[in-house]
Amino acid sequence: VQRILAVDAGGTATRAAVLNASGRCLGYGVAGGGNPVSAGLDAALEALSSATEQAIGAAGPPAETASALIAAAGISDRTPLDLIRGRLAALGVQGAIEMEADLLAMFCSGTLEPNGYVLVAGTGSVAARVEDRRLAAVADGTGWLLGDDGSGYWIGHRVVRAVTAALDGRAPATELTDLVLSALQLQRHSDQVRGRPQALMDLMGAVYAKPPIELSRLAPLAFQAANDPVACSIVAAAASGLGNSLRTVWSIGVAGPVVVGGSVATRLIADPTGAAEALRAVVGDAPLTSVRDGLVGAAVLGLERAGARVDADIFALIERSLAALRTGWTPSNPMTSGQPSTAGRL
Amino acid sequence: VQRILAVDAGGTATRAAVLNASGRCLGYGVAGGGNPVSAGLDAALEALSSATEQAIGAAGPPAETASALIAAAGISDRTPLDLIRGRLAALGVQGAIEMEADLLAMFCSGTLEPNGYVLVAGTGSVAARVEDRRLAAVADGTGWLLGDDGSGYWIGHRVVRAVTAALDGRAPATELTDLVLSALQLQRHSDQVRGRPQALMDLMGAVYAKPPIELSRLAPLAFQAANDPVACSIVAAAASGLGNSLRTVWSIGVAGPVVVGGSVATRLIADPTGAAEALRAVVGDAPLTSVRDGLVGAAVLGLERAGARVDADIFALIERSLAALRTGWTPSNPMTSGQPSTAGRL
Numbered sequence: 001v002q003r004i005l006a007v008d009a010g011g012t013a014t015r016a017a018v019l020n021a022s023g024r025c026l027g028y029g030v031a032g033g034g035n036p037v038s039a040g041l042d043a044a045l046e047a048l049s050s051a052t053e054q055a056i057g058a059a060g061p062p063a064e065t066a067s068a069l070i071a072a073a074g075i076s077d078r079t080p081l082d083l084i085r086g087r088l089a090a091l092g093v094q095g096a097i098e099m100e101a102d103l104l105a106m107f108c109s110g111t112l113e114p115n116g117y118v119l120v121a122g123t124g125s126v127a128a129r130v131e132d133r134r135l136a137a138v139a140d141g142t143g144w145l146l147g148d149d150g151s152g153y154w155i156g157h158r159v160v161r162a163v164t165a166a167l168d169g170r171a172p173a174t175e176l177t178d179l180v181l182s183a184l185q186l187q188r189h190s191d192q193v194r195g196r197p198q199a200l201m202d203l204m205g206a207v208y209a210k211p212p213i214e215l216s217r218l219a220p221l222a223f224q225a226a227n228d229p230v231a232c233s234i235v236a237a238a239a240s241g242l243g244n245s246l247r248t249v250w251s252i253g254v255a256g257p258v259v260v261g262g263s264v265a266t267r268l269i270a271d272p273t274g275a276a277e278a279l280r281a282v283v284g285d286a287p288l289t290s291v292r293d294g295l296v297g298a299a300v301l302g303l304e305r306a307g308a309r310v311d312a313d314i315f316a317l318i319e320r321s322l323a324a325l326r327t328g329w330t331p332s333n334p335m336t337s338g339q340p341s342t343a344g345r346l
Numbered sequence: 347v348q349r350i351l352a353v354d355a356g357g358t359a360t361r362a363a364v365l366n367a368s369g370r371c372l373g374y375g376v377a378g379g380g381n382p383v384s385a386g387l388d389a390a391l392e393a394l395s396s397a398t399e400q401a402i403g404a405a406g407p408p409a410e411t412a413s414a415l416i417a418a419a420g421i422s423d424r425t426p427l428d429l430i431r432g433r434l435a436a437l438g439v440q441g442a443i444e445m446e447a448d449l450l451a452m453f454c455s456g457t458l459e460p461n462g463y464v465l466v467a468g469t470g471s472v473a474a475r476v477e478d479r480r481l482a483a484v485a486d487g488t489g490w491l492l493g494d495d496g497s498g499y500w501i502g503h504r505v506v507r508a509v510t511a512a513l514d515g516r517a518p519a520t521e522l523t524d525l526v527l528s529a530l531q532l533q534r535h536s537d538q539v540r541g542r543p544q545a546l547m548d549l550m551g552a553v554y555a556k557p558p559i560e561l562s563r564l565a566p567l568a569f570q571a572a573n574d575p576v577a578c579s580i581v582a583a584a585a586s587g588l589g590n591s592l593r594t595v596w597s598i599g600v601a602g603p604v605v606v607g608g609s610v611a612t613r614l615i616a617d618p619t620g621a622a623e624a625l626r627a628v629v630g631d632a633p634l635t636s637v638r639d640g641l642v643g644a645a646v647l648g649l650e651r652a653g654a655r656v657d658a659d660i661f662a663l664i665e666r667s668l669a670a671l672r673t674g675w676t677p678s679n680p681m682t683s684g685q686p687s688t689a690g691r692l
Binding site: 075076101128129135136137138139140142143145146147149157160161164165168169170193194195196200203204207208212215244245248 | 421422447474475481482483484485486488489491492493495503506507510511514515516539540541542546549550553554558561590591594
């Protein structure tokens with residue numbers, strides 16, 4: 001095995017690493033969202049190229065890598081492998097290019113076990129059961145309009161609906177109102193215009209001017225208003241939704257760790273207030289691991305596909321050497337996993 | 347008073363009528379959605395012109411009308427009155443042009459009483475208290491993303507989320523699944539692809555390819571599956587949401603009729619199964635009237651503004667003569683009020 005390339009192409013950021021055969025990360029790069037569905041194919045390919053070029057450049061000569069593993073959401077028979085191959089070949093990536101589900105890479109970022117569970121909730125949400133390092137069952141991950149129960153979008157949407165109803169007199173007052181108005185840089189007027197509060201009209205104007213998915217930026221406010229009953233019930237319902245997705249893929253016959261990724265799931269699972277009880281009840285006493293993204297797992301899978309055997313020592317080296325390279329990269333938005341893309345601002 | 351023009355510019359259709367001073371409708375016209383927010387300003391102005399031109403043409407000479415009353419949603423200081431004036435002047439409309447809230451016109455379509463309540467739920471939903479023929483309080487009407495509890499969109503959204511979760515194994519099976527797949531012209535595969543049912547992937551593809559608001563086209567399926575517990579609970583929750591909006595504007599001191607408009611509210615209020623109990627409990631024993639749209643009310647308000655006194659006889663003549671002219675116009679979609687626009691297809 002020579003050098004390999006590992007890529008985790010997520011909705012918010014695309015991350016790439018170049019590793020040698022012993023699992024040492026030599027170079028790291030990051031670019032914008034790499035999900036062709038949400039970012040568009042051109043932008044996704046551009047992000048893939050950019051992150052890869054940075055990683056290869058940082059690794060230093062020789063530029064050639066022998067194979068690549070790309071973890072991405074929504075892989076199907078229609079994934080344009082030839083376009084991806086062309087982009088990577090131009091950067092010096094030769095040999096086999098394999099694609100894997102980002103969800104599997106996320107799982108493999110947390111454990112070397114062949115079986116277990118993975119739960120991811122950032123902007124979106126999804127749960128899966130892994131058997132023999134394959135996705136055996138997937139629940140949710142159906143997007144902001146159809147599902148993604150308990151996700152950052154789901155929470156943000158409920159937050160802004162609760163504030164709308166409170167301003168409107170249809171629901172109890174909540175601390176979320178001031179937090180949301182201030183997050184959207186709106187003033188709290190007390191004026192009434194044609195039977196409605198001016199603040200409500202302003203809120204409608206601000207929200208409908210943006211793509212709906214940006215409501216996920218309001219999710220942190222639900223955690224911030226920890227003493228507000230409305231906020232608490234939203235957080236508890238999110239935990240319940242994520243617990244339901246995890247329960248759906250749970251199988252008595254499959255033991256193994258639960259790997260947790262994404263800012264919302266990570267935060268809920270660590271919540272000391274009991275708000276996430278419904279989720280923790282599903283996890284039970286299974287071992288829990290939180291991961292930052294799927295890049296370590298993509299590296300593990302890439303090395304294995306290239307013929308290496310990844311043991312606990314190599315796994316630890318991948319984690320350690322990657323973490324060292326990533327020290328300059330700090331996510332600025334606590335509710336999105338990884339680097340914020342410019343598209344993710346509300 | 348000479349001839350006047352009355353227009354009801356709704357989200358789904360724009361309707362216009364030319365009336366003489368005694369309240370007889372001489373001409374009627376209908377065009378696409380006339381809400382500048384949802385349809386765009388150009389399309390709204392075009393619909394206004396088209397419906398008006400038809401009504402004036404059908405009324406026959408003389409083409410001149412002395413004044414106009416236009417009922418529309420979302421009237422504000424930014425409503426481009428000069429553009430509206432220009433369009434109407436070109437068609438022969440002289441004199442004062444007044445704008446009124448479509449919600450008030452809806453109320454005045456159902457009663458000559460000065461006080462009462464109006465509840466509208468078609469694609470969207472809103473409730474208001476009317477005092478002295480003015481909107482004294484409004485609840486909801488905040489749109490598909492922020493509110494519109496119990497509306498056609500709200501029901502359709504819950505229907506498709508329930509089907510998504512059922513296909514995904516996250517929620518109980520429901521009769522809605524076959525109804526939704528068939529409405530979207532999708533097949534019910536039993537194949538699994540990467541841990542997920544093919545039918546779920548197809549559903550996601552079909553829904554995300556359309557504007558979210560078109561989910562309102564699925565609302566009739568919730569009523570159709572009257573024996574399905576999932577569908578029933580969606581319908582009951584819609585009634586509860588509408589009941590909450592109506593309760594929010596209800597005032598002990600203000601008696602008067604409840605005017606109900608829009609296909610969803612009309613259907614719920616007439617539901618014999620008890621599914622709409624939460625809504626009927628709010629209405630109590632107040633008199634109920636269902637109206638088709640706000641055109642009769644726009645005519646009443648237009649005549650009054652032009653100096654006429656509208657009594658029960660004139661009101662009855664407006665209703666009767668308008669209904670006679672509308673006889674070739676039958677709505678083809680039972681869940682939208684008035685004529686379907688071409689934009690309203692899923």
